[in-house]
Amino acid sequence: MTGLKLQGIRRSFSDPAPKLVLSGIDLAIETGEFVALVGPSGRGKTTLLRIIAGLDEAYEGTVTWAGGRRPRLAAVFQEPRLVPWLSVLDNLRLVSDRDRDAEARALLAEAGLAGTETAFPGQLSGGMQRRVALVRALLVDPEFLVLDEPILSLDPDLAQRMREWIGAYWRLRRPTVLLVTHDLREAAFLATRILVLGAGEGTIVVDLPVDLSHPRRQDDPRIEAIIEGLAHRDPMLLADGHDDGRDGRAGRPQPLE
Amino acid sequence: MLEARPRPPVRGEEPPAHASARPGGRSWWRGALSLVVLLALWQVAAIVAQSPVLPPPSAVGASVYRHLLYGDLVQDVAVTLARVAVAFALAMGIGSALGILLGRNRVLDEFFDGWVVIGLNMPALVTIVLCYVWFGLNEVAAVLAVAINKTPLVVTVTREGARSLDRSLLEMAKVFEIPRGRVLRRIVLPQLAPSLMASARAGLALTWKIVLVVELLGRPNGVGFQIRSFFNFFDIAGILAYTFVFIAVILMVENCLLRPLDRRVGRWRTA
Numbered sequence: 219m220t221g222l223k224l225q226g227i228r229r230s231f232s233d234p235a236p237k238l239v240l241s242g243i244d245l246a247i248e249t250g251e252f253v254a255l256v257g258p259s260g261r262g263k264t265t266l267l268r269i270i271a272g273l274d275e276a277y278e279g280t281v282t283w284a285g286g287r288r289p290r291l292a293a294v295f296q297e298p299r300l301v302p303w304l305s306v307l308d309n310l311r312l313v314s315d316r317d318r319d320a321e322a323r324a325l326l327a328e329a330g331l332a333g334t335e336t337a338f339p340g341q342l343s344g345g346m347q348r349r350v351a352l353v354r355a356l357l358v359d360p361e362f363l364v365l366d367e368p369i370l371s372l373d374p375d376l377a378q379r380m381r382e383w384i385g386a387y388w389r390l391r392r393p394t395v396l397l398v399t400h401d402l403r404e405a406a407f408l409a410t411r412i413l414v415l416g417a418g419e420g421t422i423v424v425d426l427p428v429d430l431s432h433p434r435r436q437d438d439p440r441i442e443a444i445i446e447g448l449a450h451r452d453p454m455l456l457a458d459g460h461d462d463g464r465d466g467r468a469g470r471p472q473p474l475e
Numbered sequence: 476m477l478e479a480r481p482r483p484p485v486r487g488e489e490p491p492a493h494a495s496a497r498p499g500g501r502s503w504w505r506g507a508l509s510l511v512v513l514l515a516l517w518q519v520a521a522i523v524a525q526s527p528v529l530p531p532p533s534a535v536g537a538s539v540y541r542h543l544l545y546g547d548l549v550q551d552v553a554v555t556l557a558r559v560a561v562a563f564a565l566a567m568g569i570g571s572a573l574g575i576l577l578g579r580n581r582v583l584d585e586f587f588d589g590w591v592v593i594g595l596n597m598p599a600l601v602t603i604v605l606c607y608v609w610f611g612l613n614e615v616a617a618v619l620a621v622a623i624n625k626t627p628l629v630v631t632v633t634r635e636g637a638r639s640l641d642r643s644l645l646e647m648a649k650v651f652e653i654p655r656g657r658v659l660r661r662i663v664l665p666q667l668a669p670s671l672m673a674s675a676r677a678g679l680a681l682t683w684k685i686v687l688v689v690e691l692l693g694r695p696n697g698v699g700f701q702i703r704s705f706f707n708f709f710d711i712a713g714i715l716a717y718t719f720v721f722i723a724v725i726l727m728v729e730n731c732l733l734r735p736l737d738r739r740v741g742r743w744r745t746a
Contacts (some may be wrong), residue, residue: 272650293651295643354651
């Protein structure tokens with residue numbers, strides 16, 4: 219069943235210089251799919267995701283949800299976006315209710331965050347804040363889960379644990395997931411379908427189903443083959459871009475070698 | 476890495492400006508000394524002038540004592556405070572609602588900006604006289620006049636705060652479809668707290684001064700009314716007695732209500 223249909227999505231920015239970021243995206247996402255949208259910085263991944271999440275309305279084209287209504291949505295943004303003056307538990311209560319505190323605590327514990335309930339976000343490390351943001355998204359039991367580089371800049375072990383957690387959640391609840399990432403390995407490890415946004419064209423240039431059963435193993439040679447295949451078609455995909463630059467800002471300056 | 480990225484400034488993250496001027500700070504005795512010097516200068520001036528229009532501090536003190544014990548001082552202060560409270564609450568409520576509305580809606584803001592500017596520049600006396608003429612010499616007109624005087628100031632300050640609300644949090648709220656009331660209470664109002672506190676402080680000082688004028692012009696009780704009576708009888712000690720008592724009461728409200736509230740609001744920043 220088609221959960222989401224995009225037709226002829228175009229989006230351009232005028233600031234700082236006129237630029238067409240998306241030039242006609244046609245895409246249908248089935249309910250329950252785990253879709254990874256990959257590509258290095260500046261190709262409009264985050265822009266497309268914002269349009270789907272309803273945060274960007276200045277686009278041309280149509281976004282159609284199955285049944286004519288937007289499903290219950292949850293998102294993990296590039297930044298944690300926690301409310302700094304609310305405790306961790308109060309941040310979670312924003313999206314749920316007080317009578318679901320037990321669930322919230324259980325999810326926090328699963329994320330290795332037991333005992334942080336009364337802490338303010340500013341008292342947590344960046345990695346912990348990201349995990350709270352993920353807990354917040356899972357707590358609403360989303361029908362459609364949007365993940366924008368949710369694992370950016372975590373240490374490798376923790377990053378892998380979070381990937382496994384996201385995978386396990388998806389197997390259990392089967393929400394539709396749209397994961398934006400620059401990391402091909404992450405995409406191949408989690409997704410059932412990988413989309414590549416082309417450089418310059420602003421369209422989807424690769425639409426690749428991933429027929430591997432879940433849970434997957436990190437060292438599965440078939441994952442390696444997928445990565446190689448994708449890199450062969452677009453070597454830029456291996457570039458380590460962090461920032462989608464959706465506001466027209468350049469990425470962070472790279473440290474000098 | 477991500478944490479090192481400069482964040483857009485969140486309004487309200489700067490510490491409150493008066494944080495160092497806490498009561499009970501180390502220089503309290505300097506403040507006391509300065510008051511004593513002021514009283515001494517006043518006493519000397521009164522001795523030199525030898526005039527009934529400049530009574531010495533001792534005469535004013537005696538007047539305070541007399542009015543407290545045998546007069547209507549307590550009642551008058553209470554009546555005036557009640558008017559201040561109602562007008563203050565009205566102005567804060569209406570002013571901050573309008574301020575948020577204008578701060579979040581550019582079309583409304585452009586349309587009403589002129590009105591706000593006129594409101595800001597309207598002399599208090601004109602508003603008072605017009606309210607009395609239109610609504611009669613009654614309590615509603617009195618309180619309304621004060622509220623109308625103060626509202627534009629609250630609108631301006633709150634609007635500034637509403638313009639700089641953190642967009643990323645509002646987006647988060649939108650994606651998660653957090654109910655509007657909850658967004659207002661838990662995300663918007665806390666960010667506006669510094670602006671609201673600023674307009675409350677500025678507003679309190681403004682409100683009570685205008686209330687005195689309102690009472691002087693058309694009320695049969697209150698501090699302002701009494702000051703007019705003293706003026707008629709040339710009782711300068713009485714005027715000063717009422718004034719100082721009222722200043723003391725307002726300072727108490729400021730120190731015992733507004734400042735603790737201010738600190739409570741900023742608690743998460745220091746936690």
